[in-house]
Amino acid sequence: MTSTIHHRTAYAGPERVGRPAPRQRRIAGLLALGAIAALAAGCGPTDAQESPSPTDPAGVEAGTSDSGGATDGGAARGGASDGGATGPSGAPGGATGSWAGTVSTERFSPSADGSYLTMENLHGEWAAREMAAAQLEQTEFLGSFGATCEGTAVLDGSAAACTFTGEDGAEHRVQVRLVPTAWDNTALLYGVDAAEGDLLEVAPGAELGFQPAFTEDVGAVTDQDLSDIALSAVMLQWASDGELPHGLDIDCTVSDAGVHGTCEVTGTPDGGGDGTWYATAQRGYPGHTAAYVFTRLPQA
Secondary structure, eight states: OOOOOOSOOEEOOHHHHOOOOHHHHHHHTOOOSSOEEEEETTTEEEEEEOOOOOSOOTTOOEEOOSOOSOOSSSSOTTTOOSSOOOOSTTOGGGGGGGGTTSTTTSEESTTSTTOEEEEEEEOGGGOOSEEOHHHHTTSHHHHHTTOEEESOEETTSOOEEEEEEOTTSOEEEEEEEEEEOGGGOEEEEEEESOOTTOOOOOOTTOOEEEEEOSOSOGGGOOHHHHHHHHHHHHHTTTOSSEEOOTTOEEEEEEEGGGTEEEEEEEOOGGGTTOEEEEEEEEEETTTTEEEEEEEEOOOO
16 A cells, blocks of 8 residues: 655745754754754755654664774675665565665664664755765764764765764764765765664665654554655755645555555656655664665666
8 A cells, every 4th residue: 555645735944844942953853844954064054854763663674784993885794785685575676685784774773772863965066975074073963062073974985983972971973974865966874872883884876865754663654654754855855945846746655564665756856856765764863763764776
C-alpha cells in the first residue's frame, strides 16, 4: 500500500513557522519540517536539521566498523558488496548491496546510547566540495556549541573530527562528512557520540537526504507518515523553503516494521529529485526519537 502527497502546498524552515530562541532551538533540536538557515563562514547559508531519532527500534541492523579514527573515504570497511546482495527487505532489486555497512542501510553506532545523526544542506554556489576545520567550526550546528575541529571534510573523501562541550559539561565527539545530495548540491552529515571504533560510513557517490520522523516509535510510522518525511528530506536538498511543485508525487511503502522504506518520487523541480529513495531509520538529536536517512538509488 502506498500513499501520495496531495494535502501540502508548501514547505518551510522553522523560522517561517515559529521557533524558540536560537540557543534553545539548537540545544533542544526543534522538530520542524524544514531546515534552519544559517551562515557558515566561507561556505554561505546552510539548512541545519537537528533531528530527533529512534531509540532502539527492534530489527535495526548493527552497523559498526572494526577500525577506529577518521577514514580516507566513504566506503564501508569490509561491508561493501561486489554486487548482487539482496539488501534489507523492500530494497528494490538488491540495489542496496553496495551500501552495506553504511548509514544508507544500517543505524549509526547502535551500541552507543546517545549517538545520533544530523545534517546541514548546502545549496547552489554554497554547495561546498570540501570544508576546512575553521569553516566547520562556524556552521550552525557546530558553531552553536563552540566546537573545535581537526582535518578537512572532503566530498566522498576524508572526514573531519570535532569536539564540543555540552551544557551538561560532558565532551561530545563528532564525525563530519560532506555528502552529495540531489540537484548537484551537497550536505554536511554529522555523526555524534559514536561508540569507540564506530565510523560514520557513507556510500561514495550516493545522494542522501535526512529528516526527523516526529516519533520515538518507528513501528508506528505509516506509508503516509513516511511520504511526509520524505517530502521534506527531498525538497530541502533543493532549497530551505518554498512552494511545492504542481504535480509532485511521493509514494512510500514502509518495510521492516518502520526500520526501512522505499519511496518513489516524481514531479520535483527539473526532475532533479525524482527517482527511488531508500529510507533507513536512524537516531537524531538528542538521541531518543526517530529520523530517517534517504538514499537515492542509482539513476538508469
